[in-house]
Amino acid sequence: MKICVVGTGYVGLVGAAIFSDWGNRIIGVDIDVEKIERIKGGEMPIFEPGLSEIVLKNIKNGNLSFTTSLSEGMSDAEIVFICVGTPESDTGHADLSAIWKVSQEIGQNLGDYKVVVVKSTVPVGTNEKIKRIIKENLRIQTEFDVVSNPEFLREGYSVEDMMDPDRTVIGSDSERALSVMRRLYEHLGKPIVECDFRSAEMIKYASNAFLATKISFINEMGQLCERADANVNVVAKGMGLDNRIGPRFLNAGIGYGGSCFPKDVEALYKTSTDQAYDFKLIRGVMEVNSMQKDHFVSKITRYFGKNLSGKTFAILGLAFKQNTDDIRESVAIKVAKLLRGFGANLRVYDPEAMYNAKKELGDAGITYCLDKYEAIEGSDSLVILTEWPEFASLDLGRIKGMLKTSTIFDGRNLLDSEKVESLGFVYFCVGKRTNGLELLDKRPTGHPGVILKNGR
Numbered sequence: 420m421k422i423c424v425v426g427t428g429y430v431g432l433v434g435a436a437i438f439s440d441w442g443n444r445i446i447g448v449d450i451d452v453e454k455i456e457r458i459k460g461g462e463m464p465i466f467e468p469g470l471s472e473i474v475l476k477n478i479k480n481g482n483l484s485f486t487t488s489l490s491e492g493m494s495d496a497e498i499v500f501i502c503v504g505t506p507e508s509d510t511g512h513a514d515l516s517a518i519w520k521v522s523q524e525i526g527q528n529l530g531d532y533k534v535v536v537v538k539s540t541v542p543v544g545t546n547e548k549i550k551r552i553i554k555e556n557l558r559i560q561t562e563f564d565v566v567s568n569p570e571f572l573r574e575g576y577s578v579e580d581m582m583d584p585d586r587t588v589i590g591s592d593s594e595r596a597l598s599v600m601r602r603l604y605e606h607l608g609k610p611i612v613e614c615d616f617r618s619a620e621m622i623k624y625a626s627n628a629f630l631a632t633k634i635s636f637i638n639e640m641g642q643l644c645e646r647a648d649a650n651v652n653v654v655a656k657g658m659g660l661d662n663r664i665g666p667r668f669l670n671a672g673i674g675y676g677g678s679c680f681p682k683d684v685e686a687l688y689k690t691s692t693d694q695a696y697d698f699k700l701i702r703g704v705m706e707v708n709s710m711q712k713d714h715f716v717s718k719i720t721r722y723f724g725k726n727l728s729g730k731t732f733a734i735l736g737l738a739f740k741q742n743t744d745d746i747r748e749s750v751a752i753k754v755a756k757l758l759r760g761f762g763a764n765l766r767v768y769d770p771e772a773m774y775n776a777k778k779e780l781g782d783a784g785i786t787y788c789l790d791k792y793e794a795i796e797g798s799d800s801l802v803i804l805t806e807w808p809e810f811a812s813l814d815l816g817r818i819k820g821m822l823k824t825s826t827i828f829d830g831r832n833l834l835d836s837e838k839v840e841s842l843g844f845v846y847f848c849v850g851k852r853t854n855g856l857e858l859l860d861k862r863p864t865g866h867p868g869v870i871l872k873n874g875r
């Protein structure tokens with residue numbers, strides 16, 4: 420099949436690569452001239468395991484090419500995918516300006532029947548509006564159809580997720596368009612959910628909001644476990660073995676971030692208020708999430724006091740999660756900024772996100788290090804903020820002698836608390852009463868770094 424993919428970011432570039440690997444002819448389109456030049460030159464603008472090999476292979480065999488011209492990209496295509504960004508706007512709604520712009524252009528350039536597929540995450544009602552906009556902008560009376568095909572890939576695993584999705588959702592009001600989409604996806608042998616536009620749009624938001632709810636739920640359980648002297652990791656394991664619950668998205672930590680969960684949960688809440696419905700659970704999920712990083716940072720300021728000037732923290736992890744260079748809405752970046760706000764100097768390291776983090780955090784008070792041990796050497800304390808596997812295997816004996824104080828604040832529960840404590844570290848994690856919390860509670864009231872028992 421001949422396919423045009425508009426927007427070559429995390430979703431569009433991976434989509435274009437995988438569709439071409441299935442034997443289709445793909446043209447990727449983006450308004451970002453530099454990005455297109457880099458991809459054409461074989462350089463990936465994003466870090467995604469396995470992506471580069473697939474892109475290079477299919478550029479070479481002629482299945483995959485790129486352009487900045489939408490009219491050129493879509494002229495021969497049977498399907499046009501819209502994969503542009505839908506970031507959060509000032510009001511909390513999804514900013515759909517790129518979607519409207521692309522829809523107008525598609526309308527203006529339509530010369531024969533095409534299926535326009537919306538892969539971007541868009542609120543309920545958007546596909547109907549896209550259809551209207553394309554129709555209003557037609558220069559030649561042409562038939563076309565619209566399909567809502569939300570994407571569920573996880574950054575860091577996007578190649579495997581697109582190759583082997585749990586399900587594919589295709590929402591449309593046209594049997595002709597649905598049959599084109601079946602041809603594209605049926606070979607995967609995975610469930611295909613065929614439905615109306617609005618349900619398809621809602622499935623995407625409901626899925627992300629439900630996963631975010633799991634995260635906020637376990638984070639609140641962690642708050643309770645710290646107070647009630649239970650261990651949230653064990654609680655999560657015991658819960659997750661129940662088939663009805665499942666183990667995933669039950670890792671207590673510093674909260675969810677990234678380019679999707681925060682904006683999609685917020686946008687779903689806006690959709691509900693626009694429908695005069697107060698989605699109370701989602702409101703709670705967002706509130707818990709925004710407080711989670713503050714709880715974590717308060718452990719640091721309760722231990723060291725609120726004036727952190729003259730202190731240096733080794734920060735391991737800046738990406739919003741492991742396996743990606745993406746720092747959009749990264750809680751690690753937010754924690755780094757909070758620590759800087761208390762006057763701390765930072766020695767930071769992330770395996771993939773250093774370039775993006777530097778653009779966001781700047782140079783003042785921050786040393787960008789080449790590896791985890793360089794960040795730790797000479798720092799007062801270690802703070803772990805992203806769950807990269809290489810941080811779980813830190814040589815604890817080695818770092819003991821590198822840190823000025825033997826303190827570790829583990830925002831992702833990566834380390835084995837018993838082992839860490841037995842080596843003489845003061846250890847803080849999330850959802851467990853470690854020796855660090857015990858120590859804080861024993862401090863007299865009025866100590867510069869003390870807050871009353873139970874964090875109140």
Ligand SMILES: NC(=O)c1ccc[n+]([C@@H]2O[C@H](COP(=O)([O-])OP(=O)(O)OC[C@H]3O[C@@H](n4cnc5c(N)ncnc54)[C@H](O)[C@@H]3O)[C@@H](O)[C@H]2O)c1
Binds near residue numbers: 448504505
């Ligand atoms: N990143 C994810 O993990 C993920 C997962 C599922 C769904 N989504 C959704 O997919 C959509 C895209 O997300 P992303 O992370 O790939 O975004 P992104 O910001 O990485 O990429 C968007 C691309 O669209 C391009 N673009 C913007 N306007 C354009 C225009 N008029 N013409 C051509 N190109 C244009 C941008 O230059 C950019 O390269 C969003 O709606 C997002 O919510 C993202």
